[in-house]
Amino acid sequence: MQQTDWWKKSVVYQVYPRSFYDSDGDGVGDIAGITQKLDYLKELGVDVVWLSPVYDSPNDDNGYDIRDYYSIMKEFGTMEDFDALLAAAHERGLKIIMDLVVNHTSDEHEWFVQSKSGKDNPYRDFYYWRDGKDGKEPNNWGSVFSGPAWKYDEATGQYYLHIFSKKQPDLNWENPEFRKEVYKMMKFWLDKGIDGFRMDVINFISKVNGLPNGELKEGALYGDGSPYFRNGPRIHEFLQEMNKEVLSKYDIMTVGEMPGARVHHAKVYTDPNNNELDMVFTFEHMGLDNGPGGKWDLKPLNLIDLKENLKKWQTGLHGTGWNSLYWNNHDQPRIVSRFGDDGEYRVESAKMLATCLHMLQGTPYIYQGEEIGMTNVRFDSIEQYNDVETLNMYKEKRDQGVPHEKIMESIYAKGRDNARTPMQWNDGANGGFTTGTPWIDVNPNYTQINAEQALADRNSIFYHYKHLNSLRKKHDVITTGDFNLLYRDHPALFAYDRRAGNEKLTVLCNFGRDEVVLEDEKLISEAASAEAVVQNYKDILLDKERLVLRPYEAVVFSQK
Numbered sequence: 001m002q003q004t005d006w007w008k009k010s011v012v013y014q015v016y017p018r019s020f021y022d023s024d025g026d027g028v029g030d031i032a033g034i035t036q037k038l039d040y041l042k043e044l045g046v047d048v049v050w051l052s053p054v055y056d057s058p059n060d061d062n063g064y065d066i067r068d069y070y071s072i073m074k075e076f077g078t079m080e081d082f083d084a085l086l087a088a089a090h091e092r093g094l095k096i097i098m099d100l101v102v103n104h105t106s107d108e109h110e111w112f113v114q115s116k117s118g119k120d121n122p123y124r125d126f127y128y129w130r131d132g133k134d135g136k137e138p139n140n141w142g143s144v145f146s147g148p149a150w151k152y153d154e155a156t157g158q159y160y161l162h163i164f165s166k167k168q169p170d171l172n173w174e175n176p177e178f179r180k181e182v183y184k185m186m187k188f189w190l191d192k193g194i195d196g197f198r199m200d201v202i203n204f205i206s207k208v209n210g211l212p213n214g215e216l217k218e219g220a221l222y223g224d225g226s227p228y229f230r231n232g233p234r235i236h237e238f239l240q241e242m243n244k245e246v247l248s249k250y251d252i253m254t255v256g257e258m259p260g261a262r263v264h265h266a267k268v269y270t271d272p273n274n275n276e277l278d279m280v281f282t283f284e285h286m287g288l289d290n291g292p293g294g295k296w297d298l299k300p301l302n303l304i305d306l307k308e309n310l311k312k313w314q315t316g317l318h319g320t321g322w323n324s325l326y327w328n329n330h331d332q333p334r335i336v337s338r339f340g341d342d343g344e345y346r347v348e349s350a351k352m353l354a355t356c357l358h359m360l361q362g363t364p365y366i367y368q369g370e371e372i373g374m375t376n377v378r379f380d381s382i383e384q385y386n387d388v389e390t391l392n393m394y395k396e397k398r399d400q401g402v403p404h405e406k407i408m409e410s411i412y413a414k415g416r417d418n419a420r421t422p423m424q425w426n427d428g429a430n431g432g433f434t435t436g437t438p439w440i441d442v443n444p445n446y447t448q449i450n451a452e453q454a455l456a457d458r459n460s461i462f463y464h465y466k467h468l469n470s471l472r473k474k475h476d477v478i479t480t481g482d483f484n485l486l487y488r489d490h491p492a493l494f495a496y497d498r499r500a501g502n503e504k505l506t507v508l509c510n511f512g513r514d515e516v517v518l519e520d521e522k523l524i525s526e527a528a529s530a531e532a533v534v535q536n537y538k539d540i541l542l543d544k545e546r547l548v549l550r551p552y553e554a555v556v557f558s559q560k
Contacts, residue, residue, distance in 0.1 A: 002251065003248070003250075003251050003252075004251055005278075006251075006253070007048070007196075007253035007278060007279075007363055008322065008363065008479050009047075009472060009473060009479055010046075010047035010048050010095075010253070010363055011045070011046045011047055011048070011358075011363070011364050011365075011366065011469045011472060012046065012047070012048040012049075012050050012097070012363060012364070012365045012366070013041055013044065013046040013048070013049050013050070013365075013366045013367075013368070014049075014050045014052065014329055014330070014365055014366070014367045014368060015034055015049055015050065015051050015052065015368055016029075016052045016330045016367075016368055016419070016420060017029050017030065017031065017033075017034060017051060017052060017054055017063075017076055018052075018062060018063070018075075018076075018420070018439060019368070019420050019421065019422045019423060019433070019439075019440070020033060020034055020037065020368055020422075020423050021033030021034065021036060021037050021423060021425065021433060022433055022434035022435075022436065022438075023036060025434060025435040025436040026075070026434075026436050027434050027436040027437045027438050027439050028075045028076075028434075028439050029076075029422070029423075029433070029434075030075065030076045030077050030081070031054060031072065031076050031077040031081040031082055031084075031085050032077055032081050032084075032085075034049075034051070034085055035081075035084060035085045035088050035089075038085075038088055038089055038092055038094060039092070040451065041094065042092050042093075042094065043455075043466070044366075044371055044462065044465060044466055044469065045465075045466045045469035045470055046094070046366065046469060047093075047094065047095060048094070048095045048096075048097055048195065048196075048253070049089060049094055049095070049096050049097070050096075050097045050098075050099075050198050050365070051096065051097070051098055051099065052099055052330055053066060053073075053098075053099045053101055054072055054073055054076050054082065054098070055067075055068065055069055055070075055071065055072065055073060055101075056068040056071040056072065056073050056074070057073055057106060058106055058108050058167070059073075059075075060106070060165050060167040060168070060388060061145075061164060061165050061167070061168060061388050062330075062386075062387075062388075062420070063099075064099075064101055064164075064168070064200060065104070065105070065106035065107075065108075065165065065167050065168045066101050066105050066106055066109065067105070067106045067108045067109050068109070068110070069185045069188075070185070070188060083192070086192065086193055086194065090193065095195035095196070095253075096194050096195055097194060097195055097196040097197060097198055097252075097253060097255075098189060098194050098196075098197055098198070099197070099198050099199075099200055100186065100197040100198065100199045100200065100202075101200040102171060102182050102199070102200075102202075102205065103163070103170060103171060103200060103201045103202065103204045103205050104162065104163070104164060104168040104169055104170045104171055105168070105169065105171060106167060106168065107166070107167045107168070107169055108167075111123050111126045111127075111178075111181075112126075112127060112169055114126075115127050115129070115169075116153060116155070116156070116160075117155075118156065119156055119158070122177075125172055125174075125175045125178075126171060126172055126175060126177075126178045127160055127161070127169045127170065127171060127172055128160060128161035128169075128170050128172055128207070128211070129153075129156070129158045129159070129160050130150075130158060130159055130160075130161070130211070131157075131158055131159075132152070132158075132159055137149075137150040137152075137159055138150060138159055138161075138211065139211050139212065139213045139214070139223070139225070140213045140214060140216060140222055140223035140225075141161075141163075141211075141213075141214055141222060141223055141224075141225030141228075142214075142220070142221065142222025142223065142224070142225070143162060143163060143164060143165070143166075143222075144163055144164050144389070145164055145165050145388055145389050145392050146389075146392035146393055146395075146396045147166075147222075147392065147396075148222060149161060149162060149163055149222070149225060150162070151166045151169075161211070163201075163204060163225075163229060165388055170204075170207075171205070173205045173206060173234070173238055174234075179238070179241065179242075182242075183242065183245045183246050186242075186246045187246055187249075190246070190249075190250045190252065194252075195252050195253065196252035196253035196254055196255075197252070197254055197255075198254075198255050198257065199254065199255065199256045199257060199277070200257050201257055201258075201259060202239070202256040202257060202258065202277075203230055203231050203232075203235055203256065203258040203259070203260070203261055203265070203269075203280075204229050204230060204232075204259075205232070205235065205238055206229075206231075206232030206233055206234040206235040206237075206238055207228060207229045207232050208227075208228040208229070208232055208233060209233075211225075211228060212228055214226070214227065214228065215227075226259075226260055230258075230259065230260040230261075231258075231260065231261060231265050236268065236269075236274070236276065239256075239269070239276040239277060240274070240275055240276055243275045243276055243277075244275065248275065253278050253279075253363075254277045254278045254279075255277065255278060255279045255280065255281060255324050255363075256269060256277045256279075256280045256281065257280075257281045258280045258281060258282070258283075259283045260283070261280055261282060261283075262284070263312055263313055263316035263317065264316075265280075266280050266282065266313075266316070266317060266321055267316065267317060267320050267321050269321070270317065270320070270321030270322050271320050271321050272321075278322060279321070279322045279323060279324040279362070279363060280324065281324050281326065281329075282313060282323075282324075284309050284313075285306060285309045285310060285313075286332060288301055288302070288305045288306055288309060289301045289338070289339075295414050296393060296397075296407075296410040296414060297410075298409070298410060298413050298414070301338075301339055303490075303491060303492060303493075303494060303511050304488070304489060304491065306339075306494070307485060307488060307494055308488075310360065311483065311485045311496075314360060314361055314362075314483035315482075315483055317361075317362075318361060318482060318483065322362060322363065323360065323361060323362030323363070324362055324363050324365060325357050325358070325360050325362040325363065325364040325365065326357070326364070326365040326367070327339070327353060327357055327367075327370070328365075328366075328367035328370045328419060329365070329367050329419065330367070330416065330419050330420060331416050331419070332367075332416075332418075332419060333376050333413060333414055333415065333416075333418040333419065334369075334370075334374055334375050334376045334418050334419065335350075335353050335370065336349055336350045336353065336373050336374075336375055337375045337376035337413075337418070338376075338413070339353060339511070340352070340353050340552065341513065341551075341552060342373075342375040342376065345513065345551050345552045346373055346375070346449075347373060347460075347461055347536075348536055348537070348550075348551065348552040348553065349552035350370075350373035350461045350464075351461055351464040351536035351552075351554060352509050352510065352511070352536055352552045352553065352554035353509075354370075354461070354464060354465055354468055355464075355468065355507065355509060355534050355536065355554040355556060356494055356507065356509040356554065358465075358468040358469075358471075358472070358478075359468075359478060359496075359498065359505060359507045359534075359556060360483070361478070361479065361480075361481065361483060361498070364468075364472075366465060367419065368423050369423050369424065370465075371454075371461060371462050371465040372424065372449060372450065372451050372454045372460070372461055372462055373449060373461040374421075374423075374424060374443065374449060375443065375445060375449065376412060376413070376418040377412075377417070377418055377421050377441075377443040377444075378412045379417075379441065382394055382404075382408070382411075384440075384441055385411065385415065385417050385440075386417055386420070386439070386440050387415060387416040387417045387420065389416055390411055390415045390416060390417060393407075394407055394411070417440060420440060421440060421441065421442055421443045422434070422438050422440070422442045423451070424442065424443065424445075424446040424449055424450040424451065425450055425451050425452060426446075426450050426451065426452040426453075427446065427447045427448075427450055427452070427453070430442050430446075431443075431446030431450055432450070432452070464536065467534065468534065471533060471534070475503065475505070475533075475558070476500060476503070477498050477499065477500040477501075477503040477504070477505055478498065478505070480500045481498035481499050481500035481503070481504075481505070482498065482499055482500070483496060483497075483498060484496060484497045484498075484499070486506075490516070491512075492510060492511050492512035492514065492516055493508065493509070493510060493511070493516050493518075493549070494507075494509040494511055495507060495508045495509065502560055503558070503559070503560050504558070504559045504560075505533075505556055505557070505558055505559075506523070506526065506527070506530070506556065506557045506559075507554075507556050508547075508549060508553075508554065508555050508556075508557075509553075509554045510549040510550070510551065510552055510553045510554070511552070512551065512552070513551045513552070514551065515548055515549065515550055515551070516548070516549040516553075517546055517547075517548050517549075518546060518547045518548075518549070519545060519546045520547075523547065524542065524544065524545070524546065524547055526557065526559060527542055527547060527557050528542065528544075529559070530557035530558060530559045531557065531558045531559075532555055532556065532557055532558075533556050533557070533558045534554065534555065534556035535553075535554070535555045535556075536552075536553060536554045536555075537550060537553055540555055
């Protein structure tokens with residue numbers, strides 16, 4: 001198959017199906033609902049729709065615990081519904097990529113049911129089973145979702161590994177028979193005509209032999225096993241085999257979710273000469289507002305840290321691999337509440353954040369609702385939350401005596417349900433998401449923030465995103481140009497330029513509530529003769545002596 005790099009000029013829109021649009025009134029978003037909203041996505045100007053998992057699942061972790069890779073979750077519809085979505089998307093020139101979740105399955109998957117049935121079962125080695133040590137777990141690893149990373153099975157007297165929920169046992173990629181089953185499943189979906197995969201925690205699939213104990217940090221209940229399951233010893237071998245057996249046979253895009261991957265890892269994973277993946281998701285910039293205690297330990301963002309981090313990825317992969325660009329996804333809080341201002345300057349800061357990201361080199365990802373400036377939610381009660389990570393953390397912290405109010409502040413800032421409240425379509429009941437009772441409450445601000453209002457306002461965040469998406473098609477410099485960071489030490493200004501041939505873009509983004517005044521003669525002279533191709537205020541405050549950026553203002557100048 002002749003492969004092309006169509007994804008370099010593309011913009012991806014992530015749909016979290018459970019929360020996107022409910023077509024049948026049962027309170028849960030579904031595949032038919034996505035099909036009904038494809039014209040909205042076409043209007044936005046995106047090219048690719050990434051679906052979070054729609055496979056059959058008991059939903060312990062909202063679909064990332066797969067019971068059957070070949071079936072659709074009943075709440076989401078049928079395989080006929082999926083085929084209709086795929087056909088309708090392709091008719092509109094939209095591509096569909098799916099989540100590939102192969103680090104783990106559900107404990108209700110037939111492979112695991114068989115694996116658990118006895119030590120001599122042929123499926124036993126599809127998973128990690130180990131004897132205990134000293135009457136305890138085989139090692140001291142903690143689960144990402146709190147508690148130990150091992151669950152004891154009374155029937156066979158062994159433990160199984162689960163880096164995530166105890167209902168998500170880890171798969172054993174050392175087993176070649178298992179790998180054949182994965183490749184067969186991938187071909188099933190690619191032969192249907194899907195256009196690629198987003199691969200869930202794909203850099204976790206190779207574990208260090210012996211599964212050694214992790215470092216036990218001060219105050220921690222469990223050891224940090226991540227050095228032994230992230231970017232493991234056979235990861236490149238496994239990805240190259242997957243590419244050879246499956247990916248290379250189709251003209252598709254692949255993106256690997258890779259917590260803990262650094263620039264030097266990503267260069268190897270995304271270098272076309274290595275025949276692995278097209279791009280990876282980095283998490284480094286998403287950890288910059290974490291305190292020493294991790295994501296729930298809140299600290300304000302230092303903009304200089306963000307600039308340095310994005311510069312490192314922009315320059316590190318330029319000419320070798322490829323970046324994925326994102327602020328939001330189903331695991332991250334809403335960016336306008338996180339790095340912007342979701343109150344007085346919600347519209348300006350949402351447009352500024354979009355501009356800052358979309359002018360970088362890489363493939364941008366828009367998460368549902370980002371394009372209308374949806375915000376974090378502050379539910380009154382912990383009972384209103386659904387996310388397994390959030391609920392487990394809450395219980396663990398309360399057991400340690402941490403006050404309810406302190407924990408809730410962390411959840412309001414960082415909880416995954418911030419991204420999972422239903423899409424706000426209009427100002428009617430439940431934001432137009434469902435005629436029934438939504439599976440999780442709608443953010444109460446849907447009466448002020450919704451897609452219907454955004455579509456009616458030519459100055460809305462939605463049309464700003466549409467404009468950014470169109471610029472990517474018109475200006476090759478966005479795709480091919482190099483990256484040069486400006487004003488590195490400025491505490492509120494994120495500025496950079498992009499150059500390719502005789503074309504240059506200068507991007508200026510004010511990340512604060514105070515005016516930024518620039519009196520740089522060279523910059524002012526260039527700006528005076530340049531075309532402003534992006535701006536989020538009606539006018540630009542530029543004269544012969546200075547350029548003033550108002551709160552959360554963004555402007556992009558183009559010179560040729």
